[in-house]
Each structure stands twice: as C-alpha cells, then as structure tokens.
Amino acid sequence: MFKRMLGCIVVLAVCFMVPSMALGGSDAATVSITATVDSFAEWANAAPAIAAADWTAHISAVDQAITASLALTLYANVNTTVTPTAGASSGILTNGTETLSTSYKITGDVGTPDTDYKAAGAGEGAFFNENTYSVTHVAGDGSYALTLGAKAVSPNNRAPDAGDYSCGVVLTATW
Numbered sequence: 001m002f003k004r005m006l007g008c009i010v011v012l013a014v015c016f017m018v019p020s021m022a023l024g025g026s027d028a029a030t031v032s033i034t035a036t037v038d039s040f041a042e043w044a045n046a047a048p049a050i051a052a053a054d055w056t057a058h059i060s061a062v063d064q065a066i067t068a069s070l071a072l073t074l075y076a077n078v079n080t081t082v083t084p085t086a087g088a089s090s091g092i093l094t095n096g097t098e099t100l101s102t103s104y105k106i107t108g109d110v111g112t113p114d115t116d117y118k119a120a121g122a123g124e125g126a127f128f129n130e131n132t133y134s135v136t137h138v139a140g141d142g143s144y145a146l147t148l149g150a151k152a153v154s155p156n157n158r159a160p161d162a163g164d165y166s167c168g169v170v171l172t173a174t175w
C-alpha cells in the first residue's frame with residue numbers, strides 16, 4: 001500500500017510539473033525614452049584673447065597700421081545674433097592716457113560679414129553702434145566659425161608712448 005501511495009504521489013508530481021513546463025515563454029516590453037535638448041548658443045572659449053604676439057608687427061612709426069585676428073567658435077543649435085559691445089577702455093587700445101586708433105570687423109559664418117574695419121565707438125557707423133551679426137543655424141551643424149579682426153593705427157602727427165596698449169570687446173550671442 002505504501003508503494004502504491006508513493007507511486008500515486010510520483011504520478012501526481014509529474015502531472016503537476018508537466019503543465020508548468022508547458023506554460024514557459026517570453027514577453028517583451030518596448031521602452032520609450034525621451035531626452036530634451038534646449039535651444040542654446042555658447043562660445044567654445046569664454047575668455048579668448050588677442051595677445052601682443054598675434055599682431056602683424058609692433059608699431060614702430062607714425063601713422064602705422066597693424067592688424068590681428070582671432071578665430072572664434074560659436075556652438076549653437078538655434079538662429080543666433082552676435083552683438084559686439086565695448087569692454088575695457090571702451091574697446092579702444094589704451095596705455096594710460098595714450099590711445100591708438102582702433103577698429104574691428106567680424107567675418108566668417110555670419111549673414112553679412114564685414115568687408116572693412118569699423119572704428120571702435122558708439123557713433124554712426126561705428127563698431128559698437130547697434131552692430132549685429134546673424135548666425136543661421138543649419139540642422140546637423142552646430143559649430144560656426146567667426147573671426148574678430150582688430151586694427152590699430154598710430155597717430156599720423158606724433159609718436160605714441162611706448163608700451164603695451166590694451167582694451168576689451170564683449171561678443172554676446174543671443175537667441
């Protein structure tokens with residue numbers, strides 16, 4: 001009787017295991033993922049500089065013009081406007097009370113690049129007088145090359161004081 005009961009238990013256990021083996025399978029879940037990129041523009045270098053060694057020469061004569069250029073990269077994923085404003089020394093190269101005639105131009109990936117230098121200042125036609133540059137975003141291209149050109153000219157009627165002349169320009173990207 002014991003063997004018979006054991007046999008029934010074994011048969012019942014096998015019967016219960018067979019349906020559970022037959023019920024195996026798989027089920028997939030498709031996960032939807034979303035991330036957001038906001039519109040933005042930023043300079044690759046937040047503190048660029050034109051150093052004394054970047055100029056075409058040192059001023060060594062009356063009415064001498066020298067130039068320098070600074071390559072800038074603007075990362076933007078939206079149409080952007082770049083506006084120059086005067087920084088240190090009102091954007092005019094200065095050494096104490098001495099100044100050099102200073103002018104600028106912006107070229108590169110802008111809607112209307114400058115063809116010539118514009119005098120530093122806020123007067124009519126000057127570089128800091130409501131002067132803006134448009135950068136049009138192209139889908140898939142988020143890197144735009146701009147060049148700030150600077151020109152310094154010594155006075156035409158006297159020798160300027162020797163030394164280093166400095167100033168600043170602020171380029172603001174707005175979107």
